[in-house]
Amino acid sequence: MFLGLYNYWIVVLLMMIGFYIVIAHGNLVKKLVGLTIFQTSVFIFYISVGMVERGSAPILAEGINDYSNPLPHVLILTAIVVGIATTALGLALVIRIKESYGCVEEDEIQKLDQLNEENS
């Protein structure tokens, strides 16, 4: 009975994996990969909501009456490109952190911060 909801469960599982990477791993690049997985799960959620049974891709053609909902597609299409742009920004930040701290592990950065505070 509940099997019709399986798409949401896949999304939730993917989301949990991404979320877990973000909060449990210390490496900043890995965190960004986790964030990407999280992001993709949201994309899949939107797209699967827009899916219509026996529908086809929303490109008008003769003899087809059922189309999937084009609105989520538009939103996600732009979101993917915006997502890569923001990920690039995040990576740029990580590179700068590496340059000034010499590492990209969260706990080491915190340690260095504390040392700095004690010294000043």
Next chain:
Amino acid sequence: MVIAIAIVRTKDLLAVVMLSGIYGLLSACFFVVLDAVDVAFTEAAVGAGISGLLMLAAITITGRKEAPKRHKPFLALFVVLVTGSMLIYGTMDMPYFGAVDAPVHQHVAPRYIQQSMDEVGIPNIVTSVLGSYRAFDTLGEVAVIFTAGIGVLSLLSLPRRRKKTESDDPTEEQMHERHMVVRIVSKALIPFILLFALYVQFHGDFGPGGGFQAGVIFAAAIILYTMLFGLDTAQKVFNPSIIQLLAAVGLLLYASVGVVSMLNGANFLDYNVLADDPLTGQHIGILVIELGVGITVASVMLSIFFNFDARRQAIQNNNKQKGEQDVSRTL
């Protein structure tokens, strides 16, 4: 899913990046299954292509190994499980997968599907929603991409190099000499990739495609060129400052279409007035704004990659110089 779990377990960041590329390609296939061809197109170009490249460029700078964990991840696991189970509980009220009568399909979607042919006149509904009904949103998205590009530039751009240190050029050259087969094959492929990008750009009205995908594919071709022939050669061909200018030009092109339609007495980004016939006007409007989107996306992606690569080379050069100094000291 399996791949996502593998990403959690792997410590080697290079493998993580490879896996995330596969993950991107898989999710693109998934989108095709779900009828979202345009999205799949984008995801295949971005998830499996550009994002992997950028991640690779980043880990060459930040180091490849992830440090072993020192704390127990049970708290994190607990938080994740609680969130997940609450979300699954939340899905109990959701409409079934593929249901035709779901609330999402009730409001504006039928209008888009039934009337977009009469109102906008192009077969690809996604493009007509993107370019015409929701053109203002898309303008915002392009602005976000542009801003992200500016952000990367301000974070990573180097002070203008005065005199290039010529010492490490031969080694760079050798690097690119070595992979002869790859180099020749890719060199033959690049024009076709560029052609394909242009096809995707201007065929977006009729098939899957459009400015976003075309921009990413175009950038990917030039990035391939950069990887084969080195950053300096690529920057001689594609001047970085012109590329940065183009990013702004694309956004301006988009916005100016809106202004032109305002000058013709309609609302911002209402293309009906661009020509005598509303449908022709819509065609012109969508064509021009997609071009703007394509230009901005391609040039932002390129300038991001150029900056990453320049940063990497600068660091390598620094290390080399330091190394030389160290050697001379020990001597």
